[in-house]
Amino acid sequence: MAAQTQPGVVLVPADQVVDLAPMPVGVGEGAVHRTTWTDGRSSAGVMHIDAGHHLGEHTHRRHHHHVWIVSGRTRVLGAELAAGSYAHIPAGVAHDFEAVGDEGCTVFYLYQQGESG
Numbered sequence: 001m002a003a004q005t006q007p008g009v010v011l012v013p014a015d016q017v018v019d020l021a022p023m024p025v026g027v028g029e030g031a032v033h034r035t036t037w038t039d040g041r042s043s044a045g046v047m048h049i050d051a052g053h054h055l056g057e058h059t060h061r062r063h064h065h066h067v068w069i070v071s072g073r074t075r076v077l078g079a080e081l082a083a084g085s086y087a088h089i090p091a092g093v094a095h096d097f098e099a100v101g102d103e104g105c106t107v108f109y110l111y112q113q114g115e116s117g
Contacts, residue, residue: 010037017046026055030099033109041113047097048106049074054098063111065089067097072105074098 012020020034030053035045042063049055067076067087074081075098081087089095099105 012036020045026053026058026097028053028056031055042111044108044110046070046106046108049097049099049104051099051102051104053104054096057094057096059094060089060091060111062091062113064091064113065095066110066112068108070106070108072103073100074105074107075100 017034017036020036022032022034025031025033025047026049030050031047033045033047035043037044065088067089069081069083069085069087071083073083076087077089077093077095079087080100097105097107
């Protein structure tokens with residue numbers, strides 16, 4: 001999956017990210033994610049939502065959700081965020097991600113288990 005130069009270090013070049021297994025996410029079709037790293041408590045990856053699709057409202061009971069918009073635009077919690085934007089959604093907050101516009105959106109995400117987790 002990724003080149004390792006030292007124990008615990010994970011490096012995934014851009015051309016290898018697209019080769020990672022896409023996993024469906026959310027309701028219906030139109031969204032996939034690729035996990036780039038996990039340690040069993042937290043995980044990171046890249047998610048793409050096709051234009052006109054969304055994940056469906058959901059809640060992470062134990063995990064904080066950090067999201068950086070890489071390309072396109074997404075609507076989350078009533079706000080429209082463009083490429084370069086960041087969102088933090090604490091554990092327990094219901095939310096959805098909806099691709100806005102014609103190109104869909106790609107985000108980098110990190111799920112970090114909270115203190116009570």
